[in-house]
Amino acid sequence: MGNKQSIFTAQQLDAYQVVKCFCRLSRLFYRYRDLAPQLVPLDYTKQPDVKLPYELIGSMPELKDNPFRQRIAEVFSEDGEGNMSLDDFLDMFSVLSEMAPRDLKAYYAFKIYDFNNDDFICKSDLEKTLNKLTRSELTEDEVKMVCEKVMDEADLDNDGRLSLEDFQHMIVRAPDFLSTFHIRI
Amino acid sequence: MTSFLNRQDSYQEYDYFPGDAYPGDHHSLRLRRLSSGRSIHNIPHYNPSLSDGGDSEDDNQGQPRELRSLPRHMAIKKAKLKSRGIQVPVLSKAEMWKQDKLKKLQKLQNKAREILFFLALWGKTLQKIGGNFGGGVQSYFLFLRFLVILNFVSFLLMAGFVIIPSLVFRQVGVSFMNSNSTGEEICTVYEPNPPGLVVFYDYFLNLLSGTGFMEYSFMFYGYYNNTMVEDRNFSYKIPLAYLFTAIFYFAFCLICIVTRMGSAARVAVATGGSTAVNYSMIVFTGWDYGCLGDTATKLKQKNLLYRLQVDLEEERLKKHAASLTLLQKFGLHSLRLLMFLLVLGLNIAAFFGIFYATRYSQAQQNQSAGIQALFYEYLPSVVISAGNFLVPLLCDQIAKVERYSPSITVIVALLRAVVLRFVSLGVLLFTLWDQITCKGKINDLKCMLCGYNYESYPCWETRVGQEMYKLTLFDLLINIALLVLVEFPRRMVVDNWSSKISQLVGRQEFVVSSSVLGLVYSQTVVWTGALFCPLLPLINTVKFVILFYCKKITLFSNCRPPQKTFRSTTSAFFFLVVLLLGWMLASVVLIYSIAVIRPSLGCGPFRFSDNMWSVVPKSLYSLPLVTQEFLFFLGSQAFTIPLFSLSSLVMFYVIALFSIYGKSVRLLRQQLKGESRDKQFLVKQIGELSQ
Numbered sequence: 094m095g096n097k098q099s100i101f102t103a104q105q106l107d108a109y110q111v112v113k114c115f116c117r118l119s120r121l122f123y124r125y126r127d128l129a130p131q132l133v134p135l136d137y138t139k140q141p142d143v144k145l146p147y148e149l150i151g152s153m154p155e156l157k158d159n160p161f162r163q164r165i166a167e168v169f170s171e172d173g174e175g176n177m178s179l180d181d182f183l184d185m186f187s188v189l190s191e192m193a194p195r196d197l198k199a200y201y202a203f204k205i206y207d208f209n210n211d212d213f214i215c216k217s218d219l220e221k222t223l224n225k226l227t228r229s230e231l232t233e234d235e236v237k238m239v240c241e242k243v244m245d246e247a248d249l250d251n252d253g254r255l256s257l258e259d260f261q262h263m264i265v266r267a268p269d270f271l272s273t274f275h276i277r278i
Numbered sequence: 279m280t281s282f283l284n285r286q287d288s289y290q291e292y293d294y295f296p297g298d299a300y301p302g303d304h305h306s307l308r309l310r311r312l313s314s315g316r317s318i319h320n321i322p323h324y325n326p327s328l329s330d331g332g333d334s335e336d337d338n339q340g341q342p343r344e345l346r347s348l349p350r351h352m353a354i355k356k357a358k359l360k361s362r363g364i365q366v367p368v369l370s371k372a373e374m375w376k377q378d379k380l381k382k383l384q385k386l387q388n389k390a391r392e393i394l395f396f397l398a399l400w401g402k403t404l405q406k407i408g409g410n411f412g413g414g415v416q417s418y419f420l421f422l423r424f425l426v427i428l429n430f431v432s433f434l435l436m437a438g439f440v441i442i443p444s445l446v447f448r449q450v451g452v453s454f455m456n457s458n459s460t461g462e463e464i465c466t467v468y469e470p471n472p473p474g475l476v477v478f479y480d481y482f483l484n485l486l487s488g489t490g491f492m493e494y495s496f497m498f499y500g501y502y503n504n505t506m507v508e509d510r511n512f513s514y515k516i517p518l519a520y521l522f523t524a525i526f527y528f529a530f531c532l533i534c535i536v537t538r539m540g541s542a543a544r545v546a547v548a549t550g551g552s553t554a555v556n557y558s559m560i561v562f563t564g565w566d567y568g569c570l571g572d573t574a575t576k577l578k579q580k581n582l583l584y585r586l587q588v589d590l591e592e593e594r595l596k597k598h599a600a601s602l603t604l605l606q607k608f609g610l611h612s613l614r615l616l617m618f619l620l621v622l623g624l625n626i627a628a629f630f631g632i633f634y635a636t637r638y639s640q641a642q643q644n645q646s647a648g649i650q651a652l653f654y655e656y657l658p659s660v661v662i663s664a665g666n667f668l669v670p671l672l673c674d675q676i677a678k679v680e681r682y683s684p685s686i687t688v689i690v691a692l693l694r695a696v697v698l699r700f701v702s703l704g705v706l707l708f709t710l711w712d713q714i715t716c717k718g719k720i721n722d723l724k725c726m727l728c729g730y731n732y733e734s735y736p737c738w739e740t741r742v743g744q745e746m747y748k749l750t751l752f753d754l755l756i757n758i759a760l761l762v763l764v765e766f767p768r769r770m771v772v773d774n775w776s777s778k779i780s781q782l783v784g785r786q787e788f789v790v791s792s793s794v795l796g797l798v799y800s801q802t803v804v805w806t807g808a809l810f811c812p813l814l815p816l817i818n819t820v821k822f823v824i825l826f827y828c829k830k831i832t833l834f835s836n837c838r839p840p841q842k843t844f845r846s847t848t849s850a851f852f853f854l855v856v857l858l859l860g861w862m863l864a865s866v867v868l869i870y871s872i873a874v875i876r877p878s879l880g881c882g883p884f885r886f887s888d889n890m891w892s893v894v895p896k897s898l899y900s901l902p903l904v905t906q907e908f909l910f911f912l913g914s915q916a917f918t919i920p921l922f923s924l925s926s927l928v929m930f931y932v933i934a935l936f937s938i939y940g941k942s943v944r945l946l947r948q949q950l951k952g953e954s955r956d957k958q959f960l961v962k963q964i965g966e967l968s969q
Contacts, residue, residue, distance in 0.1 A: 158575040159567060189567060206562065219561070226565055227583040228576070235590055242557040250954035260562070262950065267563040276567050277405065 102138045118183070124278065125182045128153065137179070147175030150182075155276050160225040161205055168204045189276040198274045199264040203257050214255040216240055399423055403830065410574050411788070411833065418790045418797075419826070421853050425801055426822045428534055432527050432808070433815040439523040440812055441496055443514060447505045465728035468500070468736045468880030483648070486751065487655040488744040497747070499810045500740040500881035504893075513900075517883040517893045521872065524809045528865055531805070535858055542851035560585055577838075588684050595683045610681070617680050621673055625698055628665035629705045635661040636709040640734065658709075658745070659752035662702050666799075670695050670792070692791050696856055699799045700863055707806065707867060710745065714738045715875065729876035737881040739810045739871075746807025746814065753800050754821045761832050769836040788837040793829070794853050797822075802860030806867050 100122060126133040128149045134141055147166050156162040166175035169185040177185070187193060188201050204210075208218045219240045223231065231239070247255055247263045264270050400423060408416035476490070484490030494501055507514045564582050569575050602610070639657040673694050677687050714735050716722035724731045735741050765786050772780045804818045872891050877884035884890045898906055911917055 154570065158569070158572050160575070160579075161565070161567075202562065222561060226561065226579060227586065228579045230579075230583050231586065235587070238590060239557055239561070239586055243561055246556065247558040249951050250958055252958070263558050263562065267559050270563045273563055273566045273568070 100135060100137050105137065105140075121183055121186055121278070122179070124153075125179055133179075142178070144172075144176045144178045145182075147177075150175065150177050155278055160228075164205045164208065168201060173210075186276065186278055189274065190278075191271070191275050195264070195271055196261065198271065199261045200257070202264070202270075202274055203260045212257070214260065215253070216244070219243060399427070400826070407830070407833065408568070410571065411577075411837075414790045415788055415833065417850055417853070418793055419829070421794060421850065422797060422822060422826055422829075424538065425797060426819055426826070428531060429801075429804070429815045429819040429822065432531065433813075433819060435527055435530070436523060436808075436812045436815060439519050440502070440516070443507075443519060444496070444502055444505070444516060447507055447514075447516065448503075465732050465879040466885070468878070477648075479648075483652050486748075487652060488747045489655075493740060493744070497811055497813050498740040498743045499812075500737040500878075502812075502883045504883040504886065515893070515897060517887075517890075518897050520812075520883050521890055521893060524868065525872075527808060527815075528805070528861070528868060532858075532861060535854055535861065539851060539854045539858070542849070542854065557586075557589065560589075592683045592685065614680050614682075617676050621676060621694060624669050624672055625694075625701070628669050628698065629701060631665060632658060632661050632702050632705045633709050636706055637713070640710075640713050656748060656752060658706055659749050662706065662749070663752065663756055665702055666695075666699055669698055688791075692795070695792065695795055696798075696859070699795060700802070700859065703799070703802060703806070704863065706745070706749075710742055714741075728879055730878070732879070735878070737878045739878060739882055743807050743810030743814070746803050747811055747817070749803045750800060750807075750814065750817060750821060753796070753803075754824065757796075757825060758828060761828050765832050765836045785838045786832070786836050788833055795856070798853070798856045798860050801857065802864055805861060805864030809868055809871060 100119075122137075125145070126135070129145055132145065133143055147163070147170075150166050151157060151162050156165065159165070163175065165185065166177060167173055169181050169188075170177045171181060188197055203214070206218060206222050207214050208221045209215075214222075220236055223236055223239060244253065244255075247259050249259050249262065250256065400419075404416060404419055404423070407419055480490060484492050488497065492498075502516060502520060504515075504517045506516065560582065564585070566578060569578050636658045639654045642654040643651065670691065673691060677691060680687075682690060711718075714730050716725040716731055719725070724733060730738055768786055772785050800818065800821070804814050807814045873889060875889065877887060877890055879885050884893065887893055887896075898909055901909075
């Protein structure tokens with residue numbers, strides 16, 4: 094499926110292998126290119142500055158039905174709007190692959206659920222998460238009860254919102270986090 | 279505390295860039311982009327001390343790993359590498375070679391992992407199932423795959439040590455072990471192939487019931503002889519091999535199950551009990567990012583909705599139950615007791631049905647022929663299957679009266695089904711034992727001569743093997759029949775005929791727990807019958823493979839995934855616990871057959887012994903004296919009692935350790951909460967003091 098040497102220089106390959114290498118580089122590159130073949134050049138040796146808009150990323154079969162796809166794209170993109178370069182794309186799938194360490198995944202999961210980007214998961218973030226998880230089919234009372242229970246369980250410093258440490262301490266106790274926070278590509 | 283300080287640092291850093299005044303991720307990203315050449319200290323919120331890290335390894339290899347685990351942007355990672363590349367001192371040739379080899383090794387490991395995944399049996403299929411139907415259904419298929427592999431390896435064991443040597447020695451025609459005839463001549467009469475014309479359809483009937491041409495074949499115990507081969511340095515005794523292979527087969531299965539349980543249990547202990555209701559777990563880790571497709575996503579969302587609603591409902595019920603008056607509580611408990619007695623009555627009725635059916639079928643077997651004989655042969659299997667189908671249905675209706683909370687209802691239903699299945703198998707075996715040993719009374723008229731009922735059972739082991747074979751086959755036939763006659767028509771009716779009834783009934787739901795119970799039951803039957811029918815593991819392997827494909831077809835064509843699932847009942851640990859129970863039942867049968875019952879005098883490798891185990895001491899006499907003494911010592915009380923006390927000691931120690939770890943986890947959690955409260959208090963104090 095093409096020669097890796099013609100797309101990246103040897104130095105670039107090495108750099109990718111060292112810094113990323115949780116997924117197969119060539120397979121991911123071709124997936125990225127398939128989204129917009131006319132925008133993405135085959136030759137990355139000059140490090141072209143190509144960004145694919147969010148609509149293309151969100152239309153990938155692995156992401157298009159995920160209720161959190163917008164947040165995922167926003168978190169991993171540089172500009173925070175969902176427009177991803179190849180680096181962002183590789184970053185995203187490497188964190189979501191099965192070989193990424195737990196703390197890395199927890200960090201990014203926290204950022205995904207933090208809708209207002211204030212580095213805390215507050216009650217409104219929780220409510221938005223719940224609504225995305227259940228298609229807004231819980232009644233308001235139920236949503237409030239669940240949010241209260243979550244805060245009770247996870248908020249260790251009792252400031253009414255979850256910080257990254259609270260989140261990570263909760264994730265440590267979750268046995269299947271690694272397998273659910275995982276996109277197969 | 280350190281991460282708190284880090285955050286302070288990074289906030290301070292923002293002050294250096296006057297144009298960008300608002301905090302948050304966008305800002306930090308831009309910051310990272312601009313500061314590509316800067317030092318390492320602008321770490322945003324990430325605490326490297328919490329990382330899993332491979333920091334104990336060689337430093338040069340640890341560095342690239344560290345870079346990978348840090349959540350920084352790609353550009354800055356590459357820039358960092360460049361800067362580090364400049365700073366790293368020139369390596370000697372040997373070290374460069376070592377680094378190169380390490381890199382190649384890592385690449386090889388990754389490649390090997392990929393190939394292993396590709397080669398794993400049905401790997402892609404399982405992935406597809408998991409993506410479309412969720413983890414619960416996938417766990418059933420994973421369990422099925424585990425059983426297929428277990429059975430296949432067991433068959434290889436049996437083949438290698440019993441079947442192939444038997445085959446070889448039979449061809450070679452080695453001397454038979456003569457012995458003094460113990461007992462009357464009439465006991466040694468065994469004619470599985472009566473002379474005379476055989477009707478053509480008899481072959482088919484024989485295939486289904488294990489009689490006729492199949493009876494005196496490698497399938498069953500009766501075909502094997504107590505041949506013994508002795509060469510200069512090589513001696514092989516079939517009876518010994520047969521016995522030890524059976525025992526090793528059981529031990530091997532036990533080890534496999536326990537190892538698999540170990541990994542599941544470790545996770546459960548570390549998380550302090552995963553079955554406890556945990557809202558934060560559901561909200562943050564409930565979503566499966568690997569879910570593909572619109573329908574699967576909607577289903578997962580419904581699933582989560584249902585779980586949350588059920589948990590909230592349980593809370594409400596708990597509050598309600600706590601608020602009941604004493605009289606109401608008494609009423610509820612007496613109602614539950616009544617229902618329990620009713621369920622017990624139903625079960626006992628089922629067991630008596632099996633008992634009488636088996637007795638009747640055994641009595642009729644020697645007197646009828648043709649299709650009628652087949653019907654009588656399969657009567658116990660039919661009654662067992664009918665019982666296993668009807669009684670849980672009735673219990674479900676009864677459970678509605680009992681008004682337990684939803685999760686307890688499911689667990690109680692499952693326990694009842696498990697007990698029903700195992701006890702019905704036990705009743706069948708008990709009935710057989712009853713018939714074979716004349717209710718255990720050796721002095722009874724029929725059993726006095728040979729020690730067992732030789733009239734009806736000239737070769738009782740083969741008969742038991744045949745019963746197990748019939749159960750296995752019937753199970754497979756019922757599954758296929760259900761698939762063809764019930765599930766496909768149901769789907770066609772529901773899809774093509776839109777009416778209220780079809781909407782009410784809906785598409786078939788794939789119920790994981792009862793399917794798993796079916797698997798455990800089949801495996802228990804195989805374990806029970808393996809001593810008497812060495813080819814049964816192979817038959818079971820083929821059966822499970824067929825079942826896998828059948829269930830897969832029905833899953834993708836006919837079923838909608840279960841909307842109401844409980845994690846505790848779909849967990850691998852639960853399946854393995856039930857499997858272990860089945861193993862214990864089978865091992866009781868094994869131990870009893872080996873140690874107590876008198877083997878048939880007319881057939882089999884043990885026909886000249888008082889019981890199957892006695893070939894072992896006899897054969898020990900041919901070993902050198904020292905080994906003999908050592909082995910006898912191992913079997914004596916002087917060894918086993920200290921061993922028993924030592925292992926109890928070790929067990930108590932491990933239990934104590936386990937409870938201590940649980941306590942320390944709880945203490946640490948409380949300490950954590952206390953520390954964060956301290957932190958808040960100090961921050962408040964600082965605020966107050968600075969005012």
